[in-house]
């Protein structure tokens with residue numbers, strides 16, 4: 001029987017799921033994904049995680065718990081130290097596997113091999129080898145499996161750049177036809193960590209709400225690396241958080257090139273990087289008074305009604321401004 | 326040029342000593358106060374960590390006293406500290422407060438970058454002079470540490486409440502005023518006498534509690550609502566996991582000074598609880614809890630600012646350390662709403678627990 005490996009639908013799932021799934025399958029695993037986020041999953045997460053943690057980490061605890069309940073044989077929680085040279089993700093990503101192991105009861109095997117290409121790209125060999133051990137695969141076989149999975153990752157990233165959302169891109173990879181989008185009259189950027197903006201429950205359906213109101217949504221993941229680095233150029237120092245760098249660079253490029261009619265920044269309760277880069281983005285944008293800006297803070301208790309009202313008011317304002325010019 | 330820097334406990338003694346040794350004008354910001362905090366909170370992002378908010382307050386208050394240049398440390402992630410200076414600069418810009426910003430941080434490319442930054446402060450003064458000044462500042466930090474360590478032993482045993490605090494202030498002032506290495510040697514000797522003169526029952530046994538956690542909230546008494554003092558008043562002998570000289574060596578001097586008590590002793594024992602560094606001092610915090618338990622401490626208290634990322638990782642692991650070692654650990658989260666009354670109540674309850682545990686142990690072993 002194949003080993004059933006669980007992948008939580010949280011954190012970097014939104015960037016790496018197709019790659020990880022394919023890689024694990026090639027190693028002989030059966031991949032199980034945790035369920036779509038629900039109130040229940042979040043509540044379980046809150047129960048097992050310290051109060052002071054940010055919302056996405058609490059939610060990730062809930063998804064791990066969901067996999068424990070599904071009785072998987074192993075949970076895939078690579079320690080995401082660094083996915084780009086000279087950068088990190090966030091201290092909590094570095095400690096996440098240990099936080100889980102010390103707090104969630106009844107865990108199966110946790111595959112928490114580090115991914116760390118901060119200093120050198122080749123470190124990925126170590127990663128593939130160590131993961132392979134769990135499936136009795138040798139270093140070469142594991143490395144080959146990973147190499148064969150990479151094209152999927154490249155296709156996935158391309159689909160994201162073309163404007164598909166993660167779940168749509170996953171569907172396209174699985175052979176489905178992309179859905180045609182409704183007519184739009186506005187372009188709005190939604191800037192936030194992928195695990196905040198793409199999780200419909202956590203974001204209170206922000207993106208589909210915007211689409212329904214005739215808005216074409218652009219996220220930082222729809223931009224090429226070149227556009228992102230253009231945006232962060234004006235910063236006095238390299239931003240060392242990969243996701244925040246993408247968000248900041250994306251927001252600033254879209255702002256500088258007048259590519260959008262409005263920018264919505266989505267921050268998570270108690271997120272460290274958001275508190276810094278959100279501040280920078282907001283200050284830079286407000287100084288120019290060129291593009292309307294709105295900030296949404298997500299926490300366990302954010303009321304959907306309040307957000308909807310603010311969103312409607314924001315869109316009215318954006319539309320009104322567009323007609324005025 | 327008038328140079329200022331953010332407060333962090335008695336760090337000003339060391340930095341002021343170093344800069345004035347070179348004949349550079351220094352503006353020490355007024356000590357952190359309610360006003361400092363209010364200014365900081367008003368102009369900083371809501372979820373910024375407390376040190377950033379207090380830094381902003383320090384810089385606004387230092388500007389009122391004529392400072393025009395900020396000197397501070399930086400870093401290259403993953404914790405927020407590495408981007409502090411730049412976010413603070415943008416905030417100040419919008420307030421129309423223009424500072425020259427000089428950030429001492431590990432160079433991105435080569436050591437020349439760092440030397441260039443030092444030059445922005447020291448101008449054309451010869452490097453030998455600069456090195457002497459660094460050494461002098463460092464000696465001051467060590468002197469401050471020595472005095473603070475004495476206060477930890479004396480305060481729980483003082484006969485009249487508050488005498489240690491006054492002696493400590495006086496001793497620090499003596500060290501602060503010394504302008505040359507020779508004067509510093511004399512000042513330190515004098516300071517030790519002042520501390521020795523505090524009437525105290527020196528043989529009295531006291532519970533030993535370790536203060537662990539995030540460096541700023543450990544070192545800056547305003548940010549930890551004077552936790553050291555309150556523990557002392559409760560008859561507890563404190564040991565602080567991180568002292569000023571160590572931090573200066575690690576973060577401003579890039580670790581050039583050898584043979585200091587190093588946080589390596591903590592890192593070594595952090596595994597199996599935490600198996601990777603997590604930025605800031607998260608790994609050290611977990612390790613220090615293990616280490617102090619091994620040293621037989623009665624308990625440990627972790628202090629951290631609200632939303633501090635590395636310490637939240639540590640916080641979620643400490644309960645396991647406590648469970649396995651049997652040493653009680655309490656976590657105190659500091660933010661702009663932390664008040665003295667609440668702190669004292671929590672400390673009393675915790676010390677009470679340690680006391681009872683201690684008595685049980687005594688009863689069992691005697």
Ligand code: SF4
Nearest residue numbers: 054056090092271272
């Ligand atoms: S980046 Fe922010 S939201 Fe993500 S784990 Fe870190 S603190 Fe939490």
Ligand code: SF4
Nearest residue numbers: 374404406605633634
């Ligand atoms: S260690 Fe904590 S308090 Fe200090 S800068 Fe980092 S996140 Fe903020």
